[in-house]
Amino acid sequence: MRRVVITGAGTINALGHSVPATLEAMREGRCGIGELDIRDVDRLSIRIGGQVHDFHAEEVFNRQQIALYDRFTQFTLIAAREAVAQAGIEFSGELAARAGVVLGNSGGGMNTLDANYRTVYEDGKNRVHPFVVPKLMNNAAAGHVSMEFNLKGPSFTVSTACASSNHAMAQAFAMIRSGMSDAMVTGGSESMLCFGGVKAWEGLRVMSKDACRPFSANRNGMVQGEGAGVFVFEEFEHARARGAEVLAEVIGFAMSSDAADIVMPSKQGAARAIAGALKDARVDARDVQYINAHGTGTAANDKTECAAVADVFGPQADALMISSTKSMHGHCIGGTGAVELLACIMALRDGVVAPTIGYEEPDPECALDVVPNEARDARVEVALSNAFAFGGMNAVLALRRV
Amino acid sequence: MTVKDKVIAIIAEQAVLEPSDISEDQTLEDLGIDSLGLVEAIFAIEEAFDIQVPFNANEPEKSGFDISSVRSIIGEVEALVKAQA
Numbered sequence: 001m002r003r004v005v006i007t008g009a010g011t012i013n014a015l016g017h018s019v020p021a022t023l024e025a026m027r028e029g030r031c032g033i034g035e036l037d038i039r040d041v042d043r044l045s046i047r048i049g050g051q052v053h054d055f056h057a058e059e060v061f062n063r064q065q066i067a068l069y070d071r072f073t074q075f076t077l078i079a080a081r082e083a084v085a086q087a088g089i090e091f092s093g094e095l096a097a098r099a100g101v102v103l104g105n106s107g108g109g110m111n112t113l114d115a116n117y118r119t120v121y122e123d124g125k126n127r128v129h130p131f132v133v134p135k136l137m138n139n140a141a142a143g144h145v146s147m148e149f150n151l152k153g154p155s156f157t158v159s160t161a162c163a164s165s166n167h168a169m170a171q172a173f174a175m176i177r178s179g180m181s182d183a184m185v186t187g188g189s190e191s192m193l194c195f196g197g198v199k200a201w202e203g204l205r206v207m208s209k210d211a212c213r214p215f216s217a218n219r220n221g222m223v224q225g226e227g228a229g230v231f232v233f234e235e236f237e238h239a240r241a242r243g244a245e246v247l248a249e250v251i252g253f254a255m256s257s258d259a260a261d262i263v264m265p266s267k268q269g270a271a272r273a274i275a276g277a278l279k280d281a282r283v284d285a286r287d288v289q290y291i292n293a294h295g296t297g298t299a300a301n302d303k304t305e306c307a308a309v310a311d312v313f314g315p316q317a318d319a320l321m322i323s324s325t326k327s328m329h330g331h332c333i334g335g336t337g338a339v340e341l342l343a344c345i346m347a348l349r350d351g352v353v354a355p356t357i358g359y360e361e362p363d364p365e366c367a368l369d370v371v372p373n374e375a376r377d378a379r380v381e382v383a384l385s386n387a388f389a390f391g392g393m394n395a396v397l398a399l400r401r402v
Numbered sequence: 403m404t405v406k407d408k409v410i411a412i413i414a415e416q417a418v419l420e421p422s423d424i425s426e427d428q429t430l431e432d433l434g435i436d437s438l439g440l441v442e443a444i445f446a447i448e449e450a451f452d453i454q455v456p457f458n459a460n461e462p463e464k465s466g467f468d469i470s471s472v473r474s475i476i477g478e479v480e481a482l483v484k485a486q487a
Contacts, residue, residue, distance in 0.1 A: 045454075203441070203445065204441060204459070205441050205444070205457055205458055205459045206458075206459050206460060207458075208458075208460070219460065220458055220460045220461050220464075221458060221459075221460040261436075262438070263437070263438060264436075264437060298459075298460050299459070299460040299461070300437075300460075
């Protein structure tokens with residue numbers, strides 16, 4: 001069986017515009033959630049989010065690029081540049097012919113949709129910019145990454161709502177493990193913090209107006225974030241041969257479907273994905289020290305997730321650390337699994353477990369060690385990353401320290 | 403149509419029942435209305451009466467909108483409509 005390692009990581013999200021900045025914020029338990037700065041925010045009842053601030057696209061991209069890059073594509077390219085630079089990999093020849101990019105994304109170019117619907121419906125104009133379609137399509141970011149880095153193998157975008165990135169990274173992992181490719185660029189991104197994007201979420205009545213407090217008894221909903229996480233996954237011998245620094249090893253994954261309800265999570269579906277990832281990774285429950293939780297801060301997710309973890313781990317569940325970094329960067333929807341994989345890498349590589357901030361009151365239905373409010377030093381050999389999506393689609397990744 | 407009749411009609415539609423089959427003592431659970439049915443009913447109520455219903459599915463008991471029975475929902479909507487006037 002071929003081994004798969006991570007040799008590069010990149011991100012931009014509410015906590016920082018790079019991996020070092022993001023990990024520093026996670027170590028310090030800093031909150032990136034605040035007042036939304038978007039058009040027509042006064043017509044929203046939800047006015048907070050994990051928004052990326054101090055980001056000026058025109059300083060990074062030229063005019064022609066901005067005309068083609070929705071914000072989710074901009075985020076993706078920034079993260080991909082950081083990841084590929086860290087990996088120090090150059091895609092050419094046979095490597096490039098088989099290397100691709102698989103990204104997760106849920107909403108596509110929501111800012112582009114929002115702005116152009118406004119143009120035709122609100123402003124009554126009968127003409128929109130010619131690049132609306134190539135800008136808003138869900139695979140736009142993957143397309144631009146393939147072009148920028150000469151990735152000529154299998155490339156596509158996976159859309160499974162909040163599990164998109166985990167499904168995408170699982171796919172990239174499977175392709176390398178099976179021998180289809182020696183290196184893949186993978187991760188995901190999302191940018192739906194615009195009027196229409198937030199308004200749509202408001203309708204479900206699951207959003208918090210004040211904070212994201214996963215696992216806390218007084219939690220009152222999720223908070224939307226935005227951003228991207230992108231990684232270079234590489235076959236182990238390939239990475240070693242070129243002397244690349246290895247950040248962590250991906251050792252397994254599992255996907256499952258609840259086949260039950262379009263929004264309510266299922267303990268059985270989540271448990272099957274967690275147990276499946278352990279089995280695929282050939283590790284036992286007692287080998288795992290950390291789980292990066294899906295941990296949305298909704299009443300339903302957090303208690304279901306804790307019950308699923310308790311089912312799979314049995315008495316071992318009490319020895320685990322499980323934290324939700326959504327409390328800091330918000331729920332980055334289709335990009336969230338990728339941003340959260342950084343917390344797993346930090347746990348494995350630096351021995352620092354990111355906290356669940358905003359934790360105020362224990363909830364008997366979430367009676368696990370959620371690493372409340374402060375990061376913790378710990379030796380972590382194996383970590384899992386959970387993602388459970390609307391649609392009842394679950395994907396869990398397993399990683400190991402190298 | 404009174405507020406009460408309108409609310410019952412909205413709930414009946416969610417429950418796929420005739421309004422005459424709805425009793426005020428029933429809970430949404432009795433009527434087979436799940437969490438999605440509930441938020442859809444609240445949306446329909448907001449649209450029908452042009453009101454804002456304070457309801458967060460994460461903390462229904464703290465929402466200030468009592469959904470424990472058909473009767474309580476009617477009472478809450480009547481109060482909101484009155485406050486609006």
